[in-house]
Amino acid sequence: MTRTFEDIEVGAVHDVGSFEATEAEIGSFAERFDPQPIHVDPASAAESMYDGLIASGWYTASASMRLLVDGFFSDTVSMGSFGVEELRWRTPVRPGDVVSVELEVLDKTESSSREDRGYVENEVRGHNEDGEEVVYWRATNIIGRRE
Amino acid sequence: MTRTFEDIEVGAVHDVGSFEATEAEIGSFAERFDPQPIHVDPASAAESMYDGLIASGWYTASASMRLLVDGFFSDTVSMGSFGVEELRWRTPVRPGDVVSVELEVLDKTESSSREDRGYVENEVRGHNEDGEEVVYWRATNIIGRRE
Numbered sequence: 304m305t306r307t308f309e310d311i312e313v314g315a316v317h318d319v320g321s322f323e324a325t326e327a328e329i330g331s332f333a334e335r336f337d338p339q340p341i342h343v344d345p346a347s348a349a350e351s352m353y354d355g356l357i358a359s360g361w362y363t364a365s366a367s368m369r370l371l372v373d374g375f376f377s378d379t380v381s382m383g384s385f386g387v388e389e390l391r392w393r394t395p396v397r398p399g400d401v402v403s404v405e406l407e408v409l410d411k412t413e414s415s416s417r418e419d420r421g422y423v424e425n426e427v428r429g430h431n432e433d434g435e436e437v438v439y440w441r442a443t444n445i446i447g448r449r450e
Numbered sequence: 451m452t453r454t455f456e457d458i459e460v461g462a463v464h465d466v467g468s469f470e471a472t473e474a475e476i477g478s479f480a481e482r483f484d485p486q487p488i489h490v491d492p493a494s495a496a497e498s499m500y501d502g503l504i505a506s507g508w509y510t511a512s513a514s515m516r517l518l519v520d521g522f523f524s525d526t527v528s529m530g531s532f533g534v535e536e537l538r539w540r541t542p543v544r545p546g547d548v549v550s551v552e553l554e555v556l557d558k559t560e561s562s563s564r565e566d567r568g569y570v571e572n573e574v575r576g577h578n579e580d581g582e583e584v585v586y587w588r589a590t591n592i593i594g595r596r597e
């Protein structure tokens with residue numbers, strides 16, 4: 304079944320699984336996209352306020368996105384997004400952490416100008432294995448309606 | 451010179467250069483982190499409202515971050531960030547687009563509780579070669595003060 308705007312339930316929480324933030328992937332992502340010492344230099348990171356290497360927040364968000372695609376958007380008529388509000392990295396992600404991700408539907412509104420779509424506001428949360436929230440964002444996605 | 455909180459000028463605009471969103475990198479990023487058809491499947495993307503492949507917004511943000519690190523944060527006493535507000539993907543990025551990125555300092559405030567740091571609010575904007583804004587975000591960064 305392909306999920307359309309009509310099928311989306313306000314208040315539903317979709318568990319989309321977890322990923323392991325491996326040292327290798329934290330490192331390769333940061334080397335290309337965010338080579339700050341706290342992400343790529345173990346010695347310097349150990350002396351920082353973070354007391355060791357932490358993942359780039361952009362890596363954590365991107366790896367969470369992968370789970371959202373596999374576990375929600377791939378079987379939804381998804382037409383993109385306007386962007387994200389309030390992207391927060393509340394607790395650092397460290398090598399070996401396992402991050403569990405869920406999406407909660409906050410609200411949905413039919414488009415007033417286009418019959419083929421609606422707007423779905425959702426909240427994404429990722430928690431580490433100790434139950435601490437490591438990433439949070441709120442976004443509005445454009446979702447297709449049934450023909 | 452290492453830039454500290456004191457050196458940061460409200461209103462200053464820092465041009466941090468540009469990156470090319472190559473088809474290869476758009477594809478490899480999306481295969482791992484955002485494998486939606488509009489990012490990885492040329493035939494399906496051609497039939498979508500985007501009329502062809504577009505980059506994942508997470509790729510555009512991450513590639514912009516790299517320029518911000520090289521052109522600003524690497525010579526700044528950067529102590530991380532609380533997160534991002536209002537991350538927007540206003541115009542799709544397509545293979546071959548060249549995105550120029552700038553950071554504008556909006557405001558700065560000394561920490562009232564910790565003498566070693568201050569908070570800098572900034573705005574990041576990326577434009578394609580036609581001058582269209584493709585990515586925008588506002589963030590607050592924690593910046594070290596001089597000893």
